[in-house]
Amino acid sequence: MASWYGPGFHGKRTANGERFNTHALTAAHRTLPFGARVRVTNKTNGRSIVVRINDRGPFIGGRVIDLSNASARAIGVSGVAKVVVARL
Template identity: 70%
Template sequence: MAQKTHSPDRNSHSPEAVTAETGHHMPKRRERLKAFMRLKSQNRVLMGASGALGAIALSLGAVLAVSDNSPETVRLGNGLASVDAEPVTQYEPLPVKQVSSPQPAPSASDIGAGQASYYGPGFEGRRTASGERFDPNDLTAAHRTLPMGSRVRVTNSQTGDSVVVRINDRGPFHGNRVIDLSQGAARSIGLIRLGTANVRLALMMR
């Protein structure tokens, strides 16, 4: 009579049954876990690539937009900026300031020497030979022959002081005097104290 072989119950919780079942299913679970991790890694790579592609597309769009609206683009930091070409304004050069050269001193012609005298307060307000009123403080003088309005430089021979006077009267008519000065002109060359002095005369050409 054949003996029945007793097989362990699959629903049994005996250590042998648990070991057998675990040993049978472990490779499959590991394979599924590895496949899941590979898919997850691939998804991350795909997501990263799609993000990079999106950023590149945005950058290209910005470049195209700038290129359409501006004749020239330049890089500014991490982005782009457009530069509009504008015509260069032509400026007129500033006028060169002309520096005037110093005027030369008026030339004079020596017309002789002699004694000079002066006349003053007693003649104030009288008409001179030129028709104007005499003012003792003006730098004027009387000469026998020089044209009215002539300008004469009178130099005191002793001191070297000089004054330029305008001829507006005739005289002097005393002795060998060659010119009669106004009181103001006589004072400027030290003639008041002495009353007369030897002088040199020079006719101003200008």
């Protein structure tokens, strides 16, 4: 499961030290290294996007990745969605 985060975090520091940009194609993952690129595919509609890991999370059980608002919109996620995450 994937979720998204953004408005309250825009401009704040991410776990890797850069400022979070809700309009960038980035994501948070608990264990993947910073800078890793992953393809996230929405299982409902088949749309996918490549994002860069720059933060840690999600911290809610059952979720594997938190997408920036722009990343989530690009694949049609408006809340929580079933996704496939593949490291590139």
